[in-house]
Amino acid sequence: IGDEVEVLIESMEDENGYLVLSYGKAEKAKGWMQLGDSINEGDMVEGRVVKQVKGGFIADVNGIEAFLPMSLSAFKNVSMDHILTRKYSFQVAKLNKARRNLILSRKEVVQKEREQLREKIWVDLQKGQKRSGMVKGITDFGAFIDLGGVDGLLHITDMSWTRINHPSEMLKVGDRVEVLILDFNKAESKVSLGLKQISENPWAHIYDKYPTGTITKGKVVNVMPYGVFVEIEKGIEGLLHSSEITWQKKMVNPQEMFKAGDEVEVQIINVDKDSKRISLSMKQLERNPWLDAGAKYEVGAKVKGKIRGFTDYGAFVELESGLEGMIHISDMSW
Structure with a gap:
């Protein structure tokens, strides 16, 4: 009580003989007086979304009630609670000063923000740099990662030190993942990413860890007609060839003897670090x-x-x- 406010006279007298006043309409009128002469289509304004209506949203811009069409809102997959808590920049899409009609758009604003962010990312990008991103898409040969405005390719061969058959074995769309920048070319808008490179290469000290003659245990990960692939530690697999399974001269069928998940004891008979190949034997564990x-x-x-x-x-x-x-x-x- 006692505060002074500006009001708009709607009517000099109602049916009861009272003067009809409106504070809300006064605020809108004041907003139009402040902005009406200074803004034009294409200009930038700031405001808040106050509610959702059919076909879009109502925004408050300095007291002016403006319409933000859904198609121009750029609010895809954003909750209403989040929308109502922020102040946004808008572009004036359409303006009718005579009818006091204001239509806004966020598409151009968001596009400009993305371009600015994309340019900043290109400036900051360095080889060997770690970046967080979101999986945007998955193909047979890799996954596309959104680094926040710039997309990079994480090739299937750079996902894991272990052998995988498809990128979906490790990632799914929407996952957040930390990757390493392997290479980039701004002119061609290409960024090569690595995931396995963040962890130490298990083959780095392979000769020290598994010298020829070492006896170790491993898990069968794949069975082929010509032999069995055995994982002796995470990221390191060796081949137990069919000829190294038994001393018997007859041909053996590994698919009849082993299945994925079997634990086997083997001996290291050869290691090739450059080609990342390890030859294993079971028959060498016994006297010939x-x-x-x-x-x-x-x-x-x-x-x-x-x-x-x-x-x-x-x-x-x-x-x-x-x-x-x-x-x-x-x-x-x-």
């Missing part, structure tokens, strides 16, 4: 039975065995030691 075959199975000795297979020219027999011999068809009967 053929070294003792001459002494154990003398010519003329009688032995027992189990028939393992037939061919047109004979039969294969497994002896007690796991060795295989062949009975030729010409030696089966007189």
Whole structure:
């Protein structure tokens, strides 16, 4: 009580004989008097969104009620609670001073802000720099990361030191991730990113950690007709070739003997750091039975065995030691 306020006279007398006044309309009129002569279409103004209406939003610009169409709001995926708590810059899209009609847009403002941010990112970008970004899209060959106005490509080969079949095994759209700037070209708007490079290369000291002859345990991660890939530690896999599974001369099928997830004990028989290849063996963990075959199975000795297979020219027999011999068809009967 006692405060002085400016009001607008709406009517000199209502049905009860009172003077009709409006504070709200006075504020709007004052706003138009302050801005009406100074603003034009394309100018920038500041204001707050006060409510959502059909087709858009109502914004308050210095007391002037303005309409912000949904299509020009740039409020995609932004909650209403967040929208109402901030002050925004708008561009005057349409202005009718006679009818006191003001239509706003944020599209141009947001676009300009993005361009400014993009330019700042290009200025600040350095090779070897760590940056936080959001996964924008995923393809078979990698993931596109939004660094805040500039998109970079995280190639599948730079995601992990371990072998992955598809980027979706590690990332999904919307994930926030820290990446390393491997290279960039502003003229071509290209940025190459790395994720695995943030952690130490597990192959860096491979010769010290796994010298030839080392016996270790690992987990089967993939089984192929020619052998088994074994992960001996995170980021390091070796190949257990089918020829290194057993001393037996017969062909073995790894897919019948192993499955993903199996734990196996193996010996390191070769390491190639440059090509990131490790050769593994299971049969080297046992003494080669053929070294003792001459002494154990003398010519003329009688032995027992189990028939393992037939061919047109004979039969294969497994002896007690796991060795295989062949009975030729010409030696089966007189």
